[in-house]
Amino acid sequence: MSQDTEIRLQIGVLAAGAWGTALAANWAQRHQVTLWAREPDVVASINAAHMNRRFLPDILLPESLRATVDLVDLQDSDVLVLATPVAGLRSTLLALQALYAGKALPPLVWVCKGFEPETGLLPHQVVHDVLGDVAAAALSGPSFAQEVAKGLPTAVTLGSADLALAEQLADWLHTPNLRLYASGDVVGVEVGGAVKNVLAIATGIADGLSLGHNARAALMTRGLAEIGRLCERLGGHRETLTGLAGLGDLILTCTGDLSRNRQVGLALGAGKTLQETLDALGHVAEGVGTAREVARLAEDLQVEMPIARAVAAVISGELKAKDAVIQLMSRAQRAE
Numbered sequence: 383m384s385q386d387t388e389i390r391l392q393i394g395v396l397a398a399g400a401w402g403t404a405l406a407a408n409w410a411q412r413h414q415v416t417l418w419a420r421e422p423d424v425v426a427s428i429n430a431a432h433m434n435r436r437f438l439p440d441i442l443l444p445e446s447l448r449a450t451v452d453l454v455d456l457q458d459s460d461v462l463v464l465a466t467p468v469a470g471l472r473s474t475l476l477a478l479q480a481l482y483a484g485k486a487l488p489p490l491v492w493v494c495k496g497f498e499p500e501t502g503l504l505p506h507q508v509v510h511d512v513l514g515d516v517a518a519a520a521l522s523g524p525s526f527a528q529e530v531a532k533g534l535p536t537a538v539t540l541g542s543a544d545l546a547l548a549e550q551l552a553d554w555l556h557t558p559n560l561r562l563y564a565s566g567d568v569v570g571v572e573v574g575g576a577v578k579n580v581l582a583i584a585t586g587i588a589d590g591l592s593l594g595h596n597a598r599a600a601l602m603t604r605g606l607a608e609i610g611r612l613c614e615r616l617g618g619h620r621e622t623l624t625g626l627a628g629l630g631d632l633i634l635t636c637t638g639d640l641s642r643n644r645q646v647g648l649a650l651g652a653g654k655t656l657q658e659t660l661d662a663l664g665h666v667a668e669g670v671g672t673a674r675e676v677a678r679l680a681e682d683l684q685v686e687m688p689i690a691r692a693v694a695a696v697i698s699g700e701l702k703a704k705d706a707v708i709q710l711m712s713r714a715q716r717a718e
């Protein structure tokens with residue numbers, strides 16, 4: 383793969399949450415980046431003070447990074463990056479479809495991690511549903527926005543059914559502190575990123591209940607087995623899950639206190655209600671909605687996923703956090 387470091391592209395990033403802002407700031411080292419946000423106060427703060435006070439406070443952003451509330455400002459982009467939560471992916475794609483009105487879209491990259499609420503679709507299936515066959519890739523892997531925004535070293539995966547496209551995008555989008563690996567297994571990349579959020583809630587619950595390191599390691603390991611079963615059932619490859627978008631992100635999110643999903647679990651384990659926890663968070667925690675979709679898929683597809691189903695039951699209020707752990711530990715003994 384050639385390291386095409388000289389090329390300077392126009393990159394449009396849609397949604398200026400923590401992750402969209404961190405990536406936009408990172409890519410501004412190499413490219414001309416325009417960041418679209420639906421919040422006028424966020425756009426004003428980025429353009430005037432070079433800060434995103436609402437979603438990524440205390441980080442000074444590059445002066446070359448421009449923000450806009452007007453999608454039209456992204457219509458000359460060479461790459462479009464969708465950085466909304468999975469619940470906002472479809473409406474954002476529809477807005478882009480209207481903006482391009484019959485003209486070919488540039489390659490798309492999305493960075494959300496989850497299954498779409500209600501449909502249970504993976505992001506690449508939502509993209510296909512709205513736009514058909516387009517050049518597109520999922521970016522996933524262990525990457526806390528705050529660390530990327532500070533320029534700390536990070537490695538992630540770009541997954542696309544079109545491996546050559548993933549390699550081309552990796553070439554365009556890598557920076558000195560953001561290393562990109564290409565994968566042809568978009569299903570594996572997306573399932574790893576989606577389900578680890580549910581497992582981060584599970585390990586957060588265990589840690590919130592002070593159950594110890596052994597319990598956390600057991601949940602992560604058995605959780606990885608659950609991700610593997612669902613991944614295979616959906617047509618992905620288990621090997622992908624030994625990489626950054628599987629094990630890498632599972633380790634980060636289940637053990638790193640910057641994780642919002644882990645924070646939700648910690649609060650639930652400590653006896654807080656889901657509503658008060660989410661109100662205090664101020665950011666999306668994708669595992670909350672995705673737990674429900676994963677539990678539904680596990681049921682429909684007959685995939686054994688006891689941990690994910692226990693998390694879904696705690697979130698829906700059917701099960702208390704403490705009882706969920708007792709239920710998991712009292713399952714019948716079986717071969718590993």
Ligand SMILES: NC(=O)C1=CN([C@@H]2O[C@H](COP(=O)(O)OP(=O)(O)OC[C@H]3O[C@@H](n4cnc5c(N)ncnc54)[C@H](O)[C@@H]3O)[C@@H](O)[C@H]2O)C=CC1
Binds near residue numbers: 401466469494496526
């Ligand atoms: N924050 C992180 O460290 C990382 C986040 N991600 C993923 O990236 C996605 C976004 O996460 P964050 O930026 O952290 O979330 P956030 O909660 O910080 O910001 C969400 C952003 O999306 C926008 N948004 C929400 N619903 C929308 C809709 N329907 N249409 C248009 N815009 C909408 C909000 O206005 C806001 O700008 C999530 O799927 C998350 O799992 C992935 C890797 C790292």
Ligand SMILES: O=C(CO)COP(=O)(O)O
Binds near residue numbers: 495523582640643644
């Ligand atoms: O996906 C992430 C890191 O790779 C961020 O996780 P949280 O959404 O739990 O903060």
